[in-house]
Amino acid sequence: MPIVRVLDVIDVMDERYPPASAEEWDAVGLVVGNTESEVNKVLFTVDATKEVVDEAIRTGAEMIIAHHPLLLRGVTSVADTNAKGRIINSLIRNNIALFTAHTNADIARPGVTDAMASTFGIALDQDASLSINGIGRIGSLPTVTSLGKFANVIKAGLPATSRGINILGDKDRLIRRVAVCGGAGDSLLDSVAQTDADVYVTSDLRHHVAQEFAANSNCALIDIPHWSGEWLWLSQAADLLVADLDGNVSVEVSAIVTDPWSFSL
Secondary structure, eight states: OOOOBHHHHHHHHHHHSOGGGSOTTOOOEEEEOOTTSBOSEEEEESSOOHHHHHHHHHHTOSEEEESSOSSOSOOSOOSTTSHHHHHHHHHHHTTOEEEEOOHHHHHSSSSHHHHHHHHTTOEEEEEEESSTTOOOEEEEEEEEEEHHHHHHHHHHHSOOOSSOOEEESOTTSEEEEEEEEEEEOGGGHHHHHTSOOSEEEEEOOOHHHHHHHHHHOOOEEEEEOHHHHHHHHHHHHHHHHHHHTTTOSEEEEOOOOOOSOOOOO
16 A cells, blocks of 8 residues: 655645635644655544644554644744643654644635535525635525424534534425525625525624624525534545545544533523
C-alpha cells in the first residue's frame, strides 16, 4: 500500500474545499503537524476538543480533520496553562496533525449544506445558492408534506444532543420548497425571504431575528442544534477522502458529542 503523508491529505482536501473560498475571517488549513508525517488513519470531527484528541490517541489516528477551527481567534500562548494550549501540546506530543475545513466546506459542492439536504430528503436546485458566496441552498421535497411531519424527518436524521429542534410555523401547514444552511444561518434570512421557500432549516436563530422574520415572511423556520447539522458532513467528507486517496487511508467519524450544552430542563 502506498504511503500517505499529511501533505497528501492536505492536497486532496484543498482540492475538494479550496482554502481561497473560505470567508476572510476564517482560519482553515493545517493547524498542527508535520507535512511529511505518515498517515494511516484520519479521525473526522466537528470540534477538536480534548476528548476527541484523546480518542485519536486511543484509536491510533495520526491526523484529525475538524470542521470548526481550533484557533479562530488570536491567542498569545499555547502553553499547557490554558485549554487550547493543552490540546495543541497533546497533538504535538503524540505526532497527530490537525487540519480544519470550515466555511470552505460550507460553500463546497458537495459540502456541509449538501450533506444536510441529502439526509433530510431535499433535492437541491441546480446552482441555486442563497447568497453570493454560495453558503445556503434551496430545493424541493419529493412530495408535499406537513411542517410537523418534515420536522420529525429532520429530528430522526440528526444525531441526538441535549436539545431538540425548534419550529416556527403551523405544524399542519403544507410545505415542499426548502431552504437549508449549515451552521449559523440567520445572515441569510433576507435572502430566504426573497425565494419561494416554504421552510428554512438552519441553526442558531436568535429571538428577535426569528420574530421579525415571522412578521414579514410566510416562510416557516426549523432551528436545529449547530453541532448536529454539521456532524452530517463528516461521513460525506470521510468517504470522499478515502476515494480521493484510492483507499490508501482509513477513516473514522467521531461519535463524541461536542455540542457545548450538557443537558436541558
